[in-house]
Amino acid sequence: MNFEFNELQNEVRAGVKSLCSRFDLNYWSKCEKEGRYPEEFVTAMSEAGWLGILIPEEYGGAGLGMTEAAIVLEEINRSGGMGAACHAQMYTMGSVLRHGSKEQKEKYLPLIANGSLRLQAFGITEPDAGSDTTKIKTFAKKTDNGYVINGQKIFISRFQHSDMILLLARTTPLDQVKKKIDGMSLFLIDLREVGSAIEAKPIETMMNHETNVLFINDLEVPEDSLVGEEGKGFYYLLDGINAERILVASECIGDGKWFIEQAVRYSSERVVFDRPIGKNQGIQFPIAKAYMAVQAAETMNFKAASKFDKGLACGEEANMAKYLASEASWEAGDVTMTTFGGYGVAVEYHIERKWRETRLFRTAPISNNLVLSYIAEHSLRLPRSY
Numbered sequence: 217m218n219f220e221f222n223e224l225q226n227e228v229r230a231g232v233k234s235l236c237s238r239f240d241l242n243y244w245s246k247c248e249k250e251g252r253y254p255e256e257f258v259t260a261m262s263e264a265g266w267l268g269i270l271i272p273e274e275y276g277g278a279g280l281g282m283t284e285a286a287i288v289l290e291e292i293n294r295s296g297g298m299g300a301a302c303h304a305q306m307y308t309m310g311s312v313l314r315h316g317s318k319e320q321k322e323k324y325l326p327l328i329a330n331g332s333l334r335l336q337a338f339g340i341t342e343p344d345a346g347s348d349t350t351k352i353k354t355f356a357k358k359t360d361n362g363y364v365i366n367g368q369k370i371f372i373s374r375f376q377h378s379d380m381i382l383l384l385a386r387t388t389p390l391d392q393v394k395k396k397i398d399g400m401s402l403f404l405i406d407l408r409e410v411g412s413a414i415e416a417k418p419i420e421t422m423m424n425h426e427t428n429v430l431f432i433n434d435l436e437v438p439e440d441s442l443v444g445e446e447g448k449g450f451y452y453l454l455d456g457i458n459a460e461r462i463l464v465a466s467e468c469i470g471d472g473k474w475f476i477e478q479a480v481r482y483s484s485e486r487v488v489f490d491r492p493i494g495k496n497q498g499i500q501f502p503i504a505k506a507y508m509a510v511q512a513a514e515t516m517n518f519k520a521a522s523k524f525d526k527g528l529a530c531g532e533e534a535n536m537a538k539y540l541a542s543e544a545s546w547e548a549g550d551v552t553m554t555t556f557g558g559y560g561v562a563v564e565y566h567i568e569r570k571w572r573e574t575r576l577f578r579t580a581p582i583s584n585n586l587v588l589s590y591i592a593e594h595s596l597r598l599p600r601s602y
């Protein structure tokens with residue numbers, strides 16, 4: 217067991233940290249105020265090659281592992297930024313890499329690696345199918361040349377800043393499959409060619425997160441947009457879920473560390489009743505508790521990433537890391553709010569922005585209740601609750 221980062225991992229951390237220092241807290245606040253996607257930041261990350269870190273070298277990526285990818289996202293959020301603006305560019309390609317055809321891989325992966333093509337929209341959730349994905353109604357009907365897709369998706373993030381989308385649709389109706397996770401397929405769709413067949417309606421959210429309702433009407437896609445085998449889409453999704461859990465946990469850990477740093481600094485400086493508030497145990501104990509929670513989550517997350525990189529089963533660790541990290545960053549955010557007193561809600565201190573941003577991770581990409589169900593069922597062998 218080795219808890220030290222190696223030289224390469226330290227270099228990754230230093231490189232991302234240096235890039236992030238060019239995008240200060242005011243940059244992120246300004247983007248939010250203007251309701252603007254952080255285009256300059258995402259371009260800089262793409263050009264530096266950080267978003268292609270998981271793509272093998274033969275396709276032009278850095279060919280590094282999940283541990284290094286986790287460090288990249290942690291550093292973005294630790295700098296006060298928001299990795300969710302670009303995290304999907306790192307992992308959505310995983311389905312193509314593992315299950316795509318030789319042609320799909322050769323055509324798209326090098327462009328995703330060099331950042332000239334964005335595949336950072338992932339379309340799964342529907343108005344009547346969130347946690348229960350098997351209930352999706354979007355349907356892809358086979359034709360002579362390919363498929364015609366109709367349906368509706370919701371909360372599809374970065375859609376307006378992506379060249380392609382990976383879309384999940386049913387290809388066999390739910391009532392005609394043996395297992396409800398059968399009969400769904402993944403499609404890799406070039407959004408530059410869809411015209412008006414997909415209409416996007418932005419959803420206003422409590423943070424600067426570009427997310428949309430999609431109305432899909434008679435969208436014709438060629439046969440070769442299917443990823444892997446028809447009907448196996450849900451299995452392909454499951455393959456990529458651990459990567460997503462680990463990377464989202466990393467963002468939470470970055471948020472948690474950012475919050476703790478703010479709380480420590482402010483509580484050391486702010487004098488009330490003639491002494492720094494950090495001298496009071498009522499202030500320092502909650503910060504110490506939140507710090508331990510973040511550290512514990514980080515340990516679990518690097519355990520998950522390490523197992524992932526060794527090709528070992530890591531579903532339990534990845535789920536636990538996502539849960540622990542999102543709860544820890546929320547606790548750290550709340551403690552920091554308390555520490556800052558009234559100034560916590562003042563926009564110029566940035567605490568309230570990060571607090572709103574980190575709350576998302578308790579809900580998406582999977583809600584923590586569903587993680588608890590996973591652990592109860594798969595780790596503890598309790599009866600399935602739904």
Ligand SMILES: Cc1cc2nc3c(=O)[nH]c(=O)nc-3n(C[C@H](O)[C@H](O)[C@H](O)COP(=O)(O)OP(=O)(O)OC[C@H]3O[C@@H](n4cnc5c(N)ncnc54)[C@H](O)[C@@H]3O)c2cc1C
Pocket residue numbers: 337338339340341345346347348370371372373374421425427576579580581582583584585586589601602
């Ligand atoms: C900002 C944002 C961005 C997103 N981006 C994307 C994206 O890019 N692509 C995409 O496909 N999706 C995206 N999502 C969707 C996200 O994955 C879903 O919101 C999430 O999976 C939960 O689904 P739901 O919102 O429909 O909640 P529901 O499934 O309706 O659940 C509501 C609540 O009930 C709880 N619940 C449900 N069943 C049980 C049970 N059996 N036991 C205990 N509790 C239960 C849930 O945990 C949840 O808290 C995004 C969501 C948000 C908010």
